[in-house]
Amino acid sequence: MTTTAHPGIDERALLELRGEVRDFIADQLSRGTFTPRPDAWLTAWSADFSRAMAERGWVGMTLPPEYGGAGRSFLERFVVTEEVLVAGAPVAAHWVSDRQAGPSLLRFGSEELKRELLPRIAAGRCFFAIGMSEPDAGSDLASVRTKATACDDGWVLSGTKVWTTGAHRADHMIVLARTSGRHGDRHQGLSQFIVALDALGIRVSPIVSMNGDHHFNEVLLDDVHVPSGRLLGTEGEGWRQVTSELAFERSGPERFLSVALLVSHLLAAVRRGALSPTAELGRLVARLQALHHMSFAVARTLDAGSPADVPAAMVKTLGTTTEGDLVELAALLTACSTRHDDDLDAALRIATAQLPGFTLRGGTNEILRGIITKGLQP
Amino acid sequence: MIRSTSASWGAEAVEPDLRDLITAVTAAHSGGGDQDAVLWATLRELGLSDLTGSQARGGSGASWWEAAELIAALARSASELPVGDSDLVAGWILDTLSTDVVPALRVCWWDDDSARRPDLHPLVERVTVLREDTSGPVVADVAVDEVRARLGSGGWDSSVEWQPLSAEVAELAVVRAALVRAVQVVGAMEAATEIVVEHAATREQFGRPLLRFQAVQALVADLAAETALARAATAAAVAVAVRAGDDLEVLQPAVAVARSCTGHGAAVVARSAHQVVGAIGTTQEHALHRHTGAMLRWRSQAGDTHSADQQVLALALAGASFSDLDLDQPLKPDPSNRRKS
Structure with a gap:
C-alpha cells in the first residue's frame, strides 16, 4: 500500500x-x-x-x-x-x-x-441537547413559534421544544427562537441561544417511545432568562447558521451504521449454523461498505470547506433505507430460525423499535429527496 | 451536473488534459454502432487504446484511474467498444507472458463447459482465450476467425499454440473483467440519470415541469442516489486496483462490493428512468434505451449480481477485509471472538 x-x-x-x-x-x-x-x-x-x-x-x-x-x-x-x-x-x-x-x-x-x-x-x-422542532413545526423547522424578547441584560425565551434527545440529562440546549418579525416570516428573524437546562422556568417532560424507552423530551420554556452573552452568533442569522451545519449532521456514519451490529450478529449466527446464508445479507454488507466510501467522500469535501448538501442528503436517504432493510432481513431470518439467540433477539427488539426513527430524524427522507432533486437541476 | 455532485472517481488522479481529451473524443463519436470504427481508430491514433499496457503492445503505462476514466466515458457515450477488456483484461494477461504482442482490439473468453458464447463486437480483431487444461490454465491469443471456427466446429484448430498461465493470473483476470463491467455500468447509470434530470426539468405536464411533482422527485432523487452509491463503490474498487491490482485477496472483496451495488443500482435506475421519461423513452429513436439496455447487459456479464451478493457474503463469513471499516465486530469480550486487527 x-x-x-x-x-x-x-x-x-x-x-x-x-x-x-x-x-x-x-x-x-x-x-x-x-x-x-x-x-x-x-x-x-x-x-x-x-x-x-x-x-x-x-x-x-x-x-x-x-x-x-x-x-x-x-x-x-x-x-x-x-x-x-x-x-x-x-x-x-x-x-x-x-x-x-x-x-x-x-x-x-x-x-x-x-x-x-x-x-x-x-x-x-x-453535554448538549438541540431544541429545534416544535409541536407545530415538524419538518417545517422555519415555522418556529418560540419567542425571544430582548430585556435589559439579555433575552426572555418562551415556547415549547419537542424531540429534544437527552434534555433530561444534558447541561445545555441550543434553542432556535424568533427574535424579530412574526410567525410566518419563515427564515428571517430567527436566532440561536445557548440555554442552561437548569435555568429557572425550564420544565423537561419525557416523550416516551413506543417501547417504553425515554430518550426524547418536551422542553417548556416559561419566560426563561438568557444572558445576552448566550446569543449564539448573530441575531437574526439563526436559520443560516443552522442550515450551514446540516451536511455534517446528515452525511455522518450514524446514518448507515446505527444497526450495523446486526451484521455481526447475523454473520455469527450463519457461522454457527443457526441461520442459512442468504445472498440478501451479502447485498446489505456491500451497500454498507459503499456507504462507508460515499460518506467518507462527503467528509473529505466538507473537510476541504466545500459544500456537499446533495451528496450528504443522498448518504442519509440511502443509508437510513439500508438500515431498515437490515432490520427487516434480521427479522425475517430469526423468525424462521429454530435456534434461539437471546443477544440477537434483544438487539433486534431495540432495532425494531428504533427503525421508524431512522428515516425521520435529522430531516425526513421526503424532505431530503426534495433537496436532492433541487440540487440536481441544471 | 450529476458528475460534479457524485462521490470522487479519483478524478484528481487523472491529468486534466487527458480527461478533457477523453471527454472530447468520446463525445464526438457517441451513439455506438458505426461511430465505433471511427472512435477506435481515433483512440489508437491518440495512444488511448491501451492506456495501461506495456510498450510492447503499444501501451501508455497509465494506471486504472486513467483507464476507468476512458471506460466510463465510452459507456456514457453509449459505445460498447470493448476497450476495457482489450486493455485491462486480455492485454494485461498477455503482458504477464513473455511473448510478443500485436496491438489489436481484443476480448477475453473463458472457454469452459459453462462458458457463454463470447460477446464479439464487430470490431474485435483478436480473442485471448483461456481454458483449463489437464495441467492447469492455458491461454492462446487467436484471431477472431479462429473463435468463430471453434464455435462452429466445436473444436480448436491444432495450429493454435496454447501457453501455460498461472492460476493466479487466470483468477485475477476474472476479477479485473468484473471491475471493467462495474465501471461501464456506472457510466451508463450516469448517462441515464443525466437524461432523466434534463427531461424532468424541462418536460411540462399539467402546467408545470415534471420535477415539481413530489412523486417524480422521489423517483429522480432515488435513481440519482443509486448512481452516486454505485460510483462510490466502484471508485473504491478502482482505487484498490491502482494500489494492489495484482493482489487477489485485496481486490476481490472490493470488486464484489462494486458489482453488487452497480448490479442492484442498475435495476433501480433503469426502471425509474423509464418511468420518469415515459412512453417516449421506450422508443428506438430515444437515447435512453441505449443506456438502460447497456447497463442491464453489462451487469450480467463477467459475473452477475446475485453471484456478487453471494460472494460478498462468503467473503464476509471467511473474515475477508472489504475496506478499513470492519462490519464483523466482536459481540462479547471473548478473546477467541476477536478477529484480525
Whole structure:
C-alpha cells in the first residue's frame, strides 16, 4: 500500500487511529463497561464512557488545542465515529455536543462563550441537547413559534421544544427562537441561544417511545432568562447558521451504521449454523461498505470547506433505507430460525423499535429527496 | 451536473488534459454502432487504446484511474467498444507472458463447459482465450476467425499454440473483467440519470415541469442516489486496483462490493428512468434505451449480481477485509471472538 488513493490524505495515520479506537473498545468491552447495542448513539448514555473517550482526545477532537480540542481533522473524527458506531458503544451523552454544539460554537460563538464551553465539551464534562422542532413545526423547522424578547441584560425565551434527545440529562440546549418579525416570516428573524437546562422556568417532560424507552423530551420554556452573552452568533442569522451545519449532521456514519451490529450478529449466527446464508445479507454488507466510501467522500469535501448538501442528503436517504432493510432481513431470518439467540433477539427488539426513527430524524427522507432533486437541476 | 455532485472517481488522479481529451473524443463519436470504427481508430491514433499496457503492445503505462476514466466515458457515450477488456483484461494477461504482442482490439473468453458464447463486437480483431487444461490454465491469443471456427466446429484448430498461465493470473483476470463491467455500468447509470434530470426539468405536464411533482422527485432523487452509491463503490474498487491490482485477496472483496451495488443500482435506475421519461423513452429513436439496455447487459456479464451478493457474503463469513471499516465486530469480550486487527 504505497500509493494513496486520495492525495493529501495520510491514510496510514487514519488506519493507526482506527486501530487505537479498536483497542480502546476492546479494552472497555473486556472490562464490562458496556454491552453493545443498536442505535447506541441515540439511546445509550454513559457519562463515564464519554469521559473515557475524552481522555483519549476523541470528544470535540476537531476543536483547536487553544479551546481544549485535539486539532484533528474531520476525517479523523469520521474514523473514530465509525468505530464507536459499529461497536454499538454508548456514545449518546457527548454525541450532540461533539457533532453539533462544538462545531457551531467554534464557528459562530463569541470568544467568551468559546473559552467557557469548548474546553468542557472536549473534556466530556458538558453535554448538549438541540431544541429545534416544535409541536407545530415538524419538518417545517422555519415555522418556529418560540419567542425571544430582548430585556435589559439579555433575552426572555418562551415556547415549547419537542424531540429534544437527552434534555433530561444534558447541561445545555441550543434553542432556535424568533427574535424579530412574526410567525410566518419563515427564515428571517430567527436566532440561536445557548440555554442552561437548569435555568429557572425550564420544565423537561419525557416523550416516551413506543417501547417504553425515554430518550426524547418536551422542553417548556416559561419566560426563561438568557444572558445576552448566550446569543449564539448573530441575531437574526439563526436559520443560516443552522442550515450551514446540516451536511455534517446528515452525511455522518450514524446514518448507515446505527444497526450495523446486526451484521455481526447475523454473520455469527450463519457461522454457527443457526441461520442459512442468504445472498440478501451479502447485498446489505456491500451497500454498507459503499456507504462507508460515499460518506467518507462527503467528509473529505466538507473537510476541504466545500459544500456537499446533495451528496450528504443522498448518504442519509440511502443509508437510513439500508438500515431498515437490515432490520427487516434480521427479522425475517430469526423468525424462521429454530435456534434461539437471546443477544440477537434483544438487539433486534431495540432495532425494531428504533427503525421508524431512522428515516425521520435529522430531516425526513421526503424532505431530503426534495433537496436532492433541487440540487440536481441544471 | 450529476458528475460534479457524485462521490470522487479519483478524478484528481487523472491529468486534466487527458480527461478533457477523453471527454472530447468520446463525445464526438457517441451513439455506438458505426461511430465505433471511427472512435477506435481515433483512440489508437491518440495512444488511448491501451492506456495501461506495456510498450510492447503499444501501451501508455497509465494506471486504472486513467483507464476507468476512458471506460466510463465510452459507456456514457453509449459505445460498447470493448476497450476495457482489450486493455485491462486480455492485454494485461498477455503482458504477464513473455511473448510478443500485436496491438489489436481484443476480448477475453473463458472457454469452459459453462462458458457463454463470447460477446464479439464487430470490431474485435483478436480473442485471448483461456481454458483449463489437464495441467492447469492455458491461454492462446487467436484471431477472431479462429473463435468463430471453434464455435462452429466445436473444436480448436491444432495450429493454435496454447501457453501455460498461472492460476493466479487466470483468477485475477476474472476479477479485473468484473471491475471493467462495474465501471461501464456506472457510466451508463450516469448517462441515464443525466437524461432523466434534463427531461424532468424541462418536460411540462399539467402546467408545470415534471420535477415539481413530489412523486417524480422521489423517483429522480432515488435513481440519482443509486448512481452516486454505485460510483462510490466502484471508485473504491478502482482505487484498490491502482494500489494492489495484482493482489487477489485485496481486490476481490472490493470488486464484489462494486458489482453488487452497480448490479442492484442498475435495476433501480433503469426502471425509474423509464418511468420518469415515459412512453417516449421506450422508443428506438430515444437515447435512453441505449443506456438502460447497456447497463442491464453489462451487469450480467463477467459475473452477475446475485453471484456478487453471494460472494460478498462468503467473503464476509471467511473474515475477508472489504475496506478499513470492519462490519464483523466482536459481540462479547471473548478473546477467541476477536478477529484480525
